[in-house]
Amino acid sequence: MTVSGRLALRLVSVCLVASAALGSTAHAADPVTLNIVDVAGDLQLTQKGFEAFKAKYPNLVANLTFTNAPAPQLPGKIKAMQAAGRSDIDLVLTGTDALAAGIEQNLWMKLLPDNAAAFPGVLDKYAPGPRKMQDLAQGFGLEVAYMPAGPLLEYNPAKVSDPPKTPEQLLQWCKAHPDKLIYARPANSGPGRTFLMGLPYVLGDKDPQDPIHGWDKTWAFLKQLNDCIPYYPGGTSAVMKELGEGTRDMTVTVTGWDINPRALGIVPAEFRVQAFDNMTWVNDAHYMVIPKGVPKEKLDVIYKLMNFMLEPAQQAMTYDDGYFYPGPAIKGVSIEQAPAHSQDVLKKYGRPEYAKLLAERPHVLPLNATAMVAAFKKWDSDVGAQKTK
Structure with a gap:
């Protein structure tokens, strides 16, 4: 074999060894x-x-x-x-x-x-x-x-015979039944923030995507509602527990938080939901x-x-x-x-009316990141400051 041939062979051998070493390293990463x-x-x-x-x-x-x-x-x-x-x-x-x-x-x-x-x-x-x-x-x-979320109202039909169909009716019911309506802090609650973001559409605010300059009706309404709400829990689980135990008669909800607590036995199966007459779905x-x-x-x-x-x-x-x-x-x-x-769960605890509502009512995106953070801060300072636990 010529010198050049032996050199070529040696180079091939070196490359193969190096390649094998690299290959073993590439596959040797620990889980x-x-x-x-x-x-x-x-x-x-x-x-x-x-x-x-x-x-x-x-x-x-x-x-x-x-x-x-x-x-x-x-x-x-x-x-x-x-x-x-x-x-x-x-x-x-x-x-x-x-x-x-x-x-x-x-x-x-x-x-x-x-x-x-x-x-x-x-x-x-x-x-x-x-x-x-x-x-x-x-x-x-x-x-x-x-999840096409809500906002929806969930209530105990044994205590609420004529559920509110408008925000004004909700306010009237709340004032007539103080401490019986509750919802959680929106910054840590899907139903809470869906209610917050859905109200501007129902109330006809000038810009539902601008919580600082476009929600005059929403903030005024929430401050009025504040007077008959006992406090704002830090999360939705606490709300559903109080609803199920009978401490409260009504809350705001979304499709999943309606179905799941009833399936788990936290909220009685016979509790019902009501949508606002002119609701817009705020998806999640x-x-x-x-x-x-x-x-x-x-x-x-x-x-x-x-x-x-x-x-x-x-x-x-x-x-x-x-x-x-x-x-x-x-x-x-x-x-x-x-x-x-x-x-089986959805067959037993799902609601036939959801299909109709989801098809008939408009759907919108929730607020973008900047606007949502601004809405949470304003709710915390203007609405929940004295009552959030």
Whole structure:
């Protein structure tokens, strides 16, 4: 063999050894632990899906930890964590509340279009209503569940024979029955914020998308209503407990918070709902967002997990026990694909009138991030300041 031949052979051998070493390094990454924080009650819909991912990919995920936290407290916690150079939270499940606060405070990673290659065709997967809700994320999150929410009134028919059909009738009923109407602080309650955002449409305010300059009628109404409301709980669960126990006779609700507490026995099955005569549906959604600072070796796994959660099998699980009715965000996922238990719950506790209302009444997006944060701050200072617990 010539010298040049031996040299070429040696170079090939070196390249092969180097390639093998690189290959073994690329596949030697240890499975990661992912810390998932839920500020929306979303784990009711998605935890089984996350666990299915871990079971399918044990080479990627060693462990999953799940934590629940109040939405108003999370941005401050993440901000402090990021300032300290720590990354204790890998994925956040949020409603529009903490999503908005995090966008305003620059806490979330930009997923789209910055990392679009990791989510091929993702925007085309969404059904029309959810697709509009996805725009609210401004590329900082991926929608994982969807609900045309409300606002609706829920009441005890044994105590309320003629439920209010207008805000004025609601105010009159509340004044005649002090302490019997209750709702939770909007910054940490889906029904609370849906009621807040729905009123400008019902009351005919000049700009329902501008809570500071366009909600004169809404703020005046809420201040009047304040006089006959005992206090504002910090979350919806406390509201439903008081309603179910008979301490209160009426609250504001949304489709999922109507169905799910009755299915769980927290609220009696025979309790009813009433929509305002000229209601506009304010839609709602849950999102998956990633705090800035999550290390690269985890990001690749998280991206794969997020795509997995948007597959039909995992989306069908979001029908759940009606908590975020209906639930699925992507196209073509029907109740027939849901687990049998979910089908039974919705057959028993769903409401036939919802289909008619959803078809007949207009639908709008909730406030954008900046406006929603402004609305929460104004409600806290002008309405709930003396009574929020």
